[in-house]
Amino acid sequence: MSNARTPFIVRFFSATGRTGWIAIALFALLTIVAVPVCHLMFQEGDALFISTFYVTLIGKIMCYAIVAVAMDLIWGYAGVLSLAQGLFFALGGYAFGMYLMRSIGLDGVYKSHLPDFMVFLDWKAYPWFWAFTDSFVYSIFLAIAAPGLLAFVFGFFVFRSRVKGVYFAIISQAMLYAFLLLFFMNNTGFGGNNGFTDFKRILGYDITSPEMRATLFALSSATLLFALLFGRYVVTSKYGRILTAIRDAEMRVMFLGYNPLWYKLFIWTVAAIICGIAGALYVPQVGIINPSEMATANSIEIAIWAAIGGRGTLVGPAIGAFVVNLSKSWFTVAFPEYWLYFLGLLFVLVTLLLPQGLVGLYQQLRARSTR
Amino acid sequence: MNDVTDTSKIKAEASASAPASNKNDVILEIANISVSFDGFKALNDLSMKFMRNELRCIIGPNGAGKTTMMDCITGKTTPDEGTCTFNNTVDLSKLSEAEIALVGIGRKFQKPTIFESHTVFENLELAMKTDKTVFFSLFAVVDDVMRDRISETLKTVNLSAHADQLAGRLSHGQKQWLEIGMLLMQDPQLLLLDEPVAGMTDDETERTGELFNSLKGKHSLVVVEHDMDFVAQLKSMVTVLDQGSMLCEGEMAAVQSDPRVIEVYLGR
Numbered sequence: 032m033s034n035a036r037t038p039f040i041v042r043f044f045s046a047t048g049r050t051g052w053i054a055i056a057l058f059a060l061l062t063i064v065a066v067p068v069c070h071l072m073f074q075e076g077d078a079l080f081i082s083t084f085y086v087t088l089i090g091k092i093m094c095y096a097i098v099a100v101a102m103d104l105i106w107g108y109a110g111v112l113s114l115a116q117g118l119f120f121a122l123g124g125y126a127f128g129m130y131l132m133r134s135i136g137l138d139g140v141y142k143s144h145l146p147d148f149m150v151f152l153d154w155k156a157y158p159w160f161w162a163f164t165d166s167f168v169y170s171i172f173l174a175i176a177a178p179g180l181l182a183f184v185f186g187f188f189v190f191r192s193r194v195k196g197v198y199f200a201i202i203s204q205a206m207l208y209a210f211l212l213l214f215f216m217n218n219t220g221f222g223g224n225n226g227f228t229d230f231k232r233i234l235g236y237d238i239t240s241p242e243m244r245a246t247l248f249a250l251s252s253a254t255l256l257f258a259l260l261f262g263r264y265v266v267t268s269k270y271g272r273i274l275t276a277i278r279d280a281e282m283r284v285m286f287l288g289y290n291p292l293w294y295k296l297f298i299w300t301v302a303a304i305i306c307g308i309a310g311a312l313y314v315p316q317v318g319i320i321n322p323s324e325m326a327t328a329n330s331i332e333i334a335i336w337a338a339i340g341g342r343g344t345l346v347g348p349a350i351g352a353f354v355v356n357l358s359k360s361w362f363t364v365a366f367p368e369y370w371l372y373f374l375g376l377l378f379v380l381v382t383l384l385l386p387q388g389l390v391g392l393y394q395q396l397r398a399r400s401t402r
Numbered sequence: 403m404n405d406v407t408d409t410s411k412i413k414a415e416a417s418a419s420a421p422a423s424n425k426n427d428v429i430l431e432i433a434n435i436s437v438s439f440d441g442f443k444a445l446n447d448l449s450m451k452f453m454r455n456e457l458r459c460i461i462g463p464n465g466a467g468k469t470t471m472m473d474c475i476t477g478k479t480t481p482d483e484g485t486c487t488f489n490n491t492v493d494l495s496k497l498s499e500a501e502i503a504l505v506g507i508g509r510k511f512q513k514p515t516i517f518e519s520h521t522v523f524e525n526l527e528l529a530m531k532t533d534k535t536v537f538f539s540l541f542a543v544v545d546d547v548m549r550d551r552i553s554e555t556l557k558t559v560n561l562s563a564h565a566d567q568l569a570g571r572l573s574h575g576q577k578q579w580l581e582i583g584m585l586l587m588q589d590p591q592l593l594l595l596d597e598p599v600a601g602m603t604d605d606e607t608e609r610t611g612e613l614f615n616s617l618k619g620k621h622s623l624v625v626v627e628h629d630m631d632f633v634a635q636l637k638s639m640v641t642v643l644d645q646g647s648m649l650c651e652g653e654m655a656a657v658q659s660d661p662r663v664i665e666v667y668l669g670r
Binding site: 037039042265268269270272273275276279280282283284285286287288289290291293294297 | 476501509511516518529539541584
């Protein structure tokens with residue numbers, strides 16, 4: 032048991048228990064060491080070779096898993112169902128995408144220092160909000176600040192008005208849709224319908240090289256693990272207990288002297304920032320960002336990952352993201368027309384039969400076997 | 403020299419968190435408050451004074467405005483007219499619910515409102531009087547002093563054996579006690595208790611009465627109740643509300659024999 036004199040860093044890392052650390056160590060060994068090594072050291076045809084397809088697929092899913100952890104913080108613990116997490120994810124992606132676009136340099140189709148879509152629109156210079164995006168560090172900052180600022184401003188007004196439950200979900204979806212329409216327009220300055228693509232390099236290194244892929248893969252994994260450690264600290268802190276208390280009896284929390292506005296706003300903004308970072312990791316791996324990431328269906332799917340994995344468990348939603356997306360990649364090849372039906376069926380079955388999700392099922396089975 | 407002590411004394415009395423210095427001072431004054439909901443007058447020009455460290459019971463038939471009065475004091479409802487003044491200086495209508503709680507007013511709801519998915523211990527921990535900002539909560543640690551205070555309160559509300567149990571698993575009466583315990587952890591100057599013994603067994607009701615009697619003199623208590631035996635046990639001043647106004651005020655025996663009170667309770 033920690034006390035007030037235990038250094039913060041020790042408290043931060045001891046919030047995750049022994050089983051958690053073992054799982055983290057195994058996952059880190061697999062994704063930060065084994066996969067990159069297998070991808071780089073072996074050739075096509077070797078038994079241990081991991082192809083670009085799988086590295087990209089799993090790297091992409093790890094970014095989704097980061098989003099799922101953020102979704103659990105805001106939905107599972109604070110009880111705020113957000114249907115706008117896809118927006119924060121996309122904003123982070125666009126922010127880093129701006130850097131990637133400027134790194135193309137003169138290698139675009141039109142050999143201009145402007146991105147092709149701007150040449151196509153006959154623009155002569157970058158719009159003001161593209162300022163400094165040629166800086167790697169600034170674009171990372173933007174990937175954090177843009178979703179964070181939007182979430183803070185939106186959250187401040189919505190939580191202050193005490194909008195809750197399904198009303199909050201609808202308003203968040205409306206915001207998402209407004210941004211979707213905005214980013215679809217060509218003259219918004221983000222490439223319209225096509226978004227950003229044809230990236231060439233990051234910090235001068237070829238973006239499609241195996242080394243770069245392995246690096247981005249390991250970075251995604253490290254970010255996911257850090258998000259889990261951070262989430263575990265937050266939900267086991269007194270702040271986390273107040274958050275679940277707000278979810279269960281907001282009135283009581285208020286009459287104890289806590290202002291729920293700041294409590295919700297903090298986790299809501301942090302969740303948006305985590306999504307933004309995930310988006311920034313996602314875009315260089317998949318090589319494209321366009322407004323379809325802001326589609327309403329994508330954000331609903333994030334909620335489905337969390338529900339299937341098990342809300343309020345942190346690791347559950349991450350597992351949910353893996354299960355749903357791996358089955359998606361298999362299903363869309365085997366039975367392309369039926370994927371959405373399958374996803375819907377999965378969601379209905381989990382809601383009916385496993386209200387605590389896959390993690391809840393595991394806990395039930397374990398409780399039964401030890402009894 | 404005298405001047406200095408005098409001004410500091412005035413300042414101390416003016417401050418919201420001033421400790422009980424004068425036995426006869428007013429802790430809360432309700433002045434001419436009116437509230438109407440869609441034309442229905444829930445409170446009609448109601449004025450009342452509560453003294454420091456006094457236990458006051460408020461009774462009245464359904465719809466008399468008892469809960470609405472508490473809503474006005476705690477900031478849940480803003481009165482159309484009139485003011486609630488705490489400690490002679492704090493205008494409560496300008497504060498939010500959370501700020502009112504922080505100046506020292508605790509409230510128990512009619513329906514027990516506790517955190518069902520937290521343990522009894524955690525419920526009391528969250529209620530404890532401390533810094534309530536996000537930043538503080540993120541780094542807060544339960545130390546031994548807090549642990550002692552919590553176990554003391556657990557004893558007071560008879561829940562020591564249930565400290566690590568989920569609050570949702572408690573019986574109805576135990577939940578009521580837990581909520582009272584949470585109020586005590588807040589260490590408020592004024593406690594508002596809305597039907598604290600509803601759903602309790604006779605035995606539990608009697609023990610609650612003993613608890614309240616022991617709090618007399620340490621806190622100011624306002625108890626809204628329907629249970630007449632319980633009100634009689636508290637041996638306090640009783641205020642009767644009817645149709646949003648005060649009907650009469652006095653000792654329980656005098657109030658019970660007042661013909662107007664008999665009429666509103668039995669005449670309809």
